[in-house]
Each structure stands twice: as C-alpha cells, then as structure tokens.
Amino acid sequence: MLFPSLILFITLLIREVISDPNMEELEGTWSSKSNTVFTGPGFYDPVDELLIEPDLPGISYSFTKDGHYEEALYRVEGNPKNHSCPVASITYQHGTYEILSNGSVVLTPIAVDGRQLLSDPCNSDDPTKSKYTRYVQPTYFKAYRVYVNNYHGRYALEIYQFDGSKMQPLYLAYKPPLMLPTTALNPTDQNSETDSSLNEKRQRIKRSLENQYRTNAVKQVYNENFDKYWWISVGCLGLASTYFFIFMK
Ligand SMILES: *[C@@H]1O[C@H](CO)[C@@H](O)[C@H](O)[C@H]1NC(C)=O
Ligand SMILES: *[C@@H]1O[C@H](CO)[C@@H](O)[C@H](O)[C@H]1NC(C)=O
DSSP, X not given: OHHHHHHHHHHHHHHHHSOOHHHHHHOEEEEETTOOOXXXXXXXXTTTTEEOOOSSOEEEXXXXXXXXXXXXXXXXXXXXXXXXXXXXXXXXXXXXXXXXXXXXXXXXXOTTTOEEEEEOXXXXXXXXXXXXXXXXXXXXXXXXXXXXXXXXXXXXXXXXXXXXXXXXXXXXXXXXXXXXXXXXXOOSOGXXXXXXXXXXXXXXXXXXXXXXXXXXXXXXXXXXXXXXXXXXXXXXXXXXXXXXXXXXX
C-alpha cells in the first residue's frame, strides 16, 4: 500500500504548491491584436494621475495568479451619423478578480483608482477638451478560454462578455504580468486634499512604485523560426497537464 499513499502525498504536495490552475492559466498581460495597449506604467501614471494615449486603439488586461487584475482600454467608436465625430475613451481600472465555480469571472475595481478620459467633440461645450473623470465599472465575464492560436503559435485569451458576445481576442504579451502596484493608489479623497497632503501622497506613491514595480514582467517573444518547435512542446505540455488534471480529479 506504499505506492497509493505515496501518490496521495505527492498529489497533496502539488496542490499546496499550485494554487489555482485557472488563475495560473490567466496569469499575464494580455493585449489585443494592435499590440499598442498594455497595462502598467506606460498606460497610466498614478503619481500625476495621467492617462497616456497609446498610438492606436486597443485593449489590455493583466491578471496575477493571486487574484489581482488591471484593465487598460483605448477605444474609439465611430459615430454613424457623422464620421468626423468619433467618441474616444481611455480607461484605467484595477482591483481584484474571482473565477466562479461555473467559469464566470467577476472583476471588482478599487473605486478610488479608476480613471477615464473621454473625448466626445460633438457633444461637449468645448470640442477641443477631453473630460477627465473617476471611473468605476465592476465587470462580469460570462466565460473565458485560454488556447494556443494555431496560426501564430501564441497563447490567446477569448472572453465572453456579460451578454455572451465575444470580445476581440487577446494575446499573451508578458508573463509574469506588467502591472502597476495592485494595492490602492489613491486611498484619500481628492476633494479633501490640501497641497501638502497631495505632495505627501505623490511621494508615497512614487516610493511604492520604486519598490514594487521593479517589474518582474517577462516579455513573451515569438520567433517565427521557433514557432513549430514551440508549438510541439506546448502540445506535449498540454498532454502532460491533461494527464495531470485527470490524475488530480
Ligand atoms: C459633423 O460634425 C462636425 C464637427 O462638429 C460639424 O462641423 C458638421 O457640420 C457635422 N456634419 C453633419 C452632417 O452633421
Ligand atoms: C455563474 O454564476 C453567477 C453567480 O451565481 C451567475 O450570476 C452567472 O450568471 C453564472 N454564469 C453562467 C454562465 O451560468
């Protein structure tokens, strides 16, 4: 009876080490095809509370394997009535996420930290000005799927939104993810801030950035020549992990 108990022991050990296989799978920075939008310090500067406009529209999500997420969206929507009147928005949010037992995902933002820059030239008093506001939008994904894209040999993330519609596919860009600190960046209310407390806050965020975000993000490099080899090894890994999961059930 030594063998079964050894297996049990190893299984328990592995379960201890590997937290949640679904979160491990989601871990990373995912970016849409334009490859211009990434979460992290290149998109939002929390010290000066600046949103930085990417070159082209796109979206990016980052997830850590311990339940934090960050969202970076640069969206431009055409106005069908008047093509010279598109509505553009840049949105930053971060917070925690949870994968429910039925596979849905709930994103809960840190309310004080979300920001949006909205440009709607035909519906504002001063068309040259964008509107900068706080932004809080809890988000619900009905389902998601991580798979290897056959054509590029890249990890892809497919998200089904709350209404079941498919979001544009996202591709793995960094793992571990490229993110700002996952704790609240702006814990005080801006209205009640004096200049000195604002300065203090900036110093604090700066320090926390210097300490925390010495980033350990690793860029995922896709070399065409290695694609095939890489794909085959992923195939093997896939088999290995399938075996692994059957084994764990
Ligand atoms: C479209 O919007 C521009 C800018 O506000 C305006 O000058 C133009 O008259 C509008 N065109 C139409 C067809 O409404
Ligand atoms: C998953 O569960 C949540 C909470 O009970 C529910 O709101 C959601 O509709 C469920 N999702 C699916 C795809 O059934």
